[in-house]
Amino acid sequence: MADNKRRLVFSYNAPVTLTFALVSLIVLIIGHFTGGASTRLLFEVYRSKISFFAVLRLFGHVLGHSSFEHYAGNMMLFLLLGPILENRYGSGTFLEAICITAVVSGLVAVIFFPGVALLGASGVVFMMIVLVSAVDLKRGEIPITMILIIVIYLGSEIWNMVTVKDNVSQLTHIVGGLCGALIGGLLSGASKNRG
Numbered sequence: 520m521a522d523n524k525r526r527l528v529f530s531y532n533a534p535v536t537l538t539f540a541l542v543s544l545i546v547l548i549i550g551h552f553t554g555g556a557s558t559r560l561l562f563e564v565y566r567s568k569i570s571f572f573a574v575l576r577l578f579g580h581v582l583g584h585s586s587f588e589h590y591a592g593n594m595m596l597f598l599l600l601g602p603i604l605e606n607r608y609g610s611g612t613f614l615e616a617i618c619i620t621a622v623v624s625g626l627v628a629v630i631f632f633p634g635v636a637l638l639g640a641s642g643v644v645f646m647m648i649v650l651v652s653a654v655d656l657k658r659g660e661i662p663i664t665m666i667l668i669i670v671i672y673l674g675s676e677i678w679n680m681v682t683v684k685d686n687v688s689q690l691t692h693i694v695g696g697l698c699g700a701l702i703g704g705l706l707s708g709a710s711k712n713r714g
Contacts, residue, residue: 628691
């Protein structure tokens with residue numbers, strides 16, 4: 520008699536998304552046990568002399584978080600949107616989008632806010648929010664959902680930038696959203712050229 524029971528297995532369905540979330544959690548835990556020293560050295564971006572660590576921080580600051588609440592707030596959206604983007608564009612392209620957004624937002628922070636350290640994945644999350652809304656870009660068509668997301672999210676960040684003293688976070692969110700729009704446009708154009 521055949522066994523009709525199906526076994527449930529766990530699937531590492533979105534490797535970049537899951538690895539990013541796991542590494543960020545490990546970075547947070549190590550940062551806790553080092554009193555923040557490891558985070559300051561590798562996972563915060565701030566103006567400093569050009570060095571190996573400075574370059575590493577341009578990429579690594581998106582993995583660092585100041586608290587579990589900061590981490591959880593970013594990872595909820597990251598884990599929701601990441602699998603969609605990995606499925607649509609592939610893991611390699613999604614990782615490239617994360618790296619581009621990390622470097623651009625890190626450079627903006629270093630250039631315009633020299634006395635402030637920046638860390639966290641919120642710029643990447645904003646890139647993902649805009650990029651996921653651009654999934655349905657087609658020749659001659661712009662999804663209204665994409666326009667609404669850009670207006671609501673980026674508009675609220677611009678408003679917060681004017682009314683809140685902490686301009687670094689809002690600027691990072693805006694930069695992330697702009698990266699998402701640019702990357703979405705480039706990916707859409709590349710798929711049209713192939714099609």
